[in-house]
Amino acid sequence: MCIQEIPVEEKIYAENDRIAHDNRHFLKDRGILGVNVMGAPGAGKTSSLLQIIKGLAEQNVYVIEGDIESDIDTQTLLAQGIEAVQINTGGACHLDAPALQLAFPRLSLQQPGFLFIENVGNLVCPAEFEIGEHLKMLICSAAEGSDKPYKYPLAFEKAQVILLNKRDLKPYVGFDDSFFYKGVRALNPDAPIFEVNAKTGEGFLEVVQWFKERLGK
Amino acid sequence: MCIQEIPVEEKIYAENDRIAHDNRHFLKDRGILGVNVMGAPGAGKTSSLLQIIKGLAEQNVYVIEGDIESDIDTQTLLAQGIEAVQINTGGACHLDAPALQLAFPRLSLQQPGFLFIENVGNLVCPAEFEIGEHLKMLICSAAEGSDKPYKYPLAFEKAQVILLNKRDLKPYVGFDDSFFYKGVRALNPDAPIFEVNAKTGEGFLEVVQWFKERLGK
Numbered sequence: 001m002c003i004q005e006i007p008v009e010e011k012i013y014a015e016n017d018r019i020a021h022d023n024r025h026f027l028k029d030r031g032i033l034g035v036n037v038m039g040a041p042g043a044g045k046t047s048s049l050l051q052i053i054k055g056l057a058e059q060n061v062y063v064i065e066g067d068i069e070s071d072i073d074t075q076t077l078l079a080q081g082i083e084a085v086q087i088n089t090g091g092a093c094h095l096d097a098p099a100l101q102l103a104f105p106r107l108s109l110q111q112p113g114f115l116f117i118e119n120v121g122n123l124v125c126p127a128e129f130e131i132g133e134h135l136k137m138l139i140c141s142a143a144e145g146s147d148k149p150y151k152y153p154l155a156f157e158k159a160q161v162i163l164l165n166k167r168d169l170k171p172y173v174g175f176d177d178s179f180f181y182k183g184v185r186a187l188n189p190d191a192p193i194f195e196v197n198a199k200t201g202e203g204f205l206e207v208v209q210w211f212k213e214r215l216g217k
Numbered sequence: 218m219c220i221q222e223i224p225v226e227e228k229i230y231a232e233n234d235r236i237a238h239d240n241r242h243f244l245k246d247r248g249i250l251g252v253n254v255m256g257a258p259g260a261g262k263t264s265s266l267l268q269i270i271k272g273l274a275e276q277n278v279y280v281i282e283g284d285i286e287s288d289i290d291t292q293t294l295l296a297q298g299i300e301a302v303q304i305n306t307g308g309a310c311h312l313d314a315p316a317l318q319l320a321f322p323r324l325s326l327q328q329p330g331f332l333f334i335e336n337v338g339n340l341v342c343p344a345e346f347e348i349g350e351h352l353k354m355l356i357c358s359a360a361e362g363s364d365k366p367y368k369y370p371l372a373f374e375k376a377q378v379i380l381l382n383k384r385d386l387k388p389y390v391g392f393d394d395s396f397f398y399k400g401v402r403a404l405n406p407d408a409p410i411f412e413v414n415a416k417t418g419e420g421f422l423e424v425v426q427w428f429k430e431r432l433g434k
């Protein structure tokens with residue numbers, strides 16, 4: 001369900017932000033870095049997470065999977081021995097802070113480490129809602145084309161780290177590097193952009209290193 | 218802006234549906250078939266429209282382009298001599314019926330034909346809002362993977378016609394035909410599914426023929 005432009009909007013955002021603030025402290029008190037993983041449908045969010053988690057083998061990692069329906073991604077993670085739980089939003093187009101709060105008791109969250117929260121596949125709505133994360137990772141796919149920063153600016157603007165996945169598909173879709181980077185940098189001068197291939201694992205060494213450096217900050 | 222689960226929700230949907238009903242009649246009175254074009258970011262909605270419109274050369278075609286920001290797609294269409302106007306939603310994650318109504322006076326809409334309304338790139342929210350269309354076309358990309366019907370069921374359920382674009386990328390992403398078709402057919406037994414390549418035009422003859430058969434119905 002997705003509604004816009006209504007008078008109660010500010011109140012709902014304020015209540016969400018209050019709970020997001022609580023979530024952020026809940027995680028920080030346990031030494032856990034919360035990462036809100038955003039991206040369009042099929043960008044490769046779960047495949048990228050699998051590669052990152054493999055690289056973070058010495059760290060404790062927890063995952064919350066947000067989907068409208070199905071638990072396909074959670075089953076994939078559980079099959080790899082990763083502590084993961086599913087949130088089904090039942091139609092809602094993004095995760096919000098109360099949904100995250102309700103999921104916390106379903107994970108152990110006893111040891112310091114990382115909590116990756118994979119948001120609903122959507123390049124619009126997830127960027128508008130704080131859920132209690134410490135940083136946002138945007139995953140886009142080269143197959144989506146190089147004009148995405150121009151059309152969906154908020155997600156690019158708010159990300160602290162950006163993955164350009166399926167880099168191997170660039171030649172097949174005529175991906176324009178210069179147009180893409182120009183668009184991203186106009187919105188976000190600082191976030192590192194890693195070009196990766198989540199199917200093969202190429203490019204993930206640097207991503208993993210970047211995450212390791214974030215822990216404890 | 219995207220808000221959920223609020224008491225005024227029903228009223229907003231009812232008001233939207235009332236205007237959608239007016240829009241539908243406005244178009245029908247002019248012999249114009251309204252097509253709501255839905256799909257995730259980068260599915261190839263505009264590229265597919267260009268191929269379809271090329272095939273409909275003897276017909277009058279109008280296009281409304283919905284985007285959060287930018288008029289990249291409208292410029293592409295105008296450059297091809299197509300009568301097109303842009304709606305920028307300024308953040309909203311889908312088009313609604315009032316937005317469509319406001320766009321009508323910006324097009325001539327004097328002759329019978331087709332009005333293609335390209336919705337915001339989003340596989341979730343556009344499926345929830347009637348805008349005044351006569352049919353919905355869902356465009357997905359093989360690069361998004363074969364599990365999309367399971368994760369985003371509403372868009373697949375509501376479509377009267379489905380295009381699986383970028384069919385040439387199937388081997389590179391390990392696209393599972395049988396899993397995809399099983400998922401779509403569980404939600405939507407009847408909609409034709411056309412596998413196409415909007416870059417080359419392959420597969421569009423059948424799509425164009427299907428649209429021609431719809432006119433006047």
